[in-house]
Amino acid sequence: MRRELVIPATYEALAQITPFIESVIDPAQSCLRAQLALAVHELCANIVQHGYGGTEGQITLEAELNGQTLIVSVQDGAPNPYTPPAEIVPPNPLDLPESGWGMHIIHQVMDEVSHQRLPAGNRWQLTKVIG
Amino acid sequence: MAMEINSSEMKRVQLFEVIGRVDSTNANELGTALDKSVDSGRNNLVLDLNGVEYMSSAGLREMVRVLKRVKRVGGDLRIANPSERVKEVFELAGLDTIFEIYPTQVEAVGSF
Numbered sequence: 001m002r003r004e005l006v007i008p009a010t011y012e013a014l015a016q017i018t019p020f021i022e023s024v025i026d027p028a029q030s031c032l033r034a035q036l037a038l039a040v041h042e043l044c045a046n047i048v049q050h051g052y053g054g055t056e057g058q059i060t061l062e063a064e065l066n067g068q069t070l071i072v073s074v075q076d077g078a079p080n081p082y083t084p085p086a087e088i089v090p091p092n093p094l095d096l097p098e099s100g101w102g103m104h105i106i107h108q109v110m111d112e113v114s115h116q117r118l119p120a121g122n123r124w125q126l127t128k129v130i131g
Numbered sequence: 132m133a134m135e136i137n138s139s140e141m142k143r144v145q146l147f148e149v150i151g152r153v154d155s156t157n158a159n160e161l162g163t164a165l166d167k168s169v170d171s172g173r174n175n176l177v178l179d180l181n182g183v184e185y186m187s188s189a190g191l192r193e194m195v196r197v198l199k200r201v202k203r204v205g206g207d208l209r210i211a212n213p214s215e216r217v218k219e220v221f222e223l224a225g226l227d228t229i230f231e232i233y234p235t236q237v238e239a240v241g242s243f
Binding site for chain 1: 152154155156185187188189191192195196198199215216219220223224225226229
């Protein structure tokens with residue numbers, strides 16, 4: 001099963017992500033569906049905030065369930081370059097930082113997170129084996 | 132669904148009941164409501180999240196910011212009655228050990 005969704009790069013449009021991700025996952029796995037939707041939402045919120053930084057644009061999402069493996073590809077045309085940290089370190093509870101929670105959640109939920117810088121934009125691939 | 136915040140002044144606590152979806156579009160409204168209480172000297176806050184169907188890290192960020200603010204002046208921000216979805220988000224972020232979380236509103240308010 002493969003689905004595609006194209007949304008404007010705005011915070012308001014991110015509400016479309018939950019029904020989109022839920023459409024490819026078995027409703028019986030409601031907890032997992034919610035976590036996956038949250039992870040994809042967090043990635044797209046980062047794209048809106050840091051990638052586009054208030055400029056107009058689009059985000060294209062593709063979700064494919066191949067057997068037990070879910071692959072979500074997210075592509076943007078964001079002008080701002082982004083280099084993910086080599087290692088995701090959980091935010092230190094003693095410092096209580098006010099940023100970094102979204103990326104931490106993405107890595108907590110997904111099995112693999114990859115990023116590729118394109119000539120104009122970025123491509124992300126989030127993979128989860130649904131067991 | 133939009134977010135709704137109902138605030139009640141109790142003897143020692145300011146109680147906030149939040150309903151709906153908390154995400155990047157409205158998390159700052161939640162932060163502003165909490166800040167208003169702290170600005171007026173009411174630093175013991177309870178956030179009832181039973182009616183929250185969805186929360187993203189934008190909501191967590193506001194809560195962490197306000198938690199740090201009230202802790203500096205001897206107050207606290209405690210969570211009551213989170214929905215299962217919200218509880219999962221706290222756990223995923225590792226914030227379930229940072230915030231005091233109570234199963235009911237009565238227990239959270241009574242904890243101050």
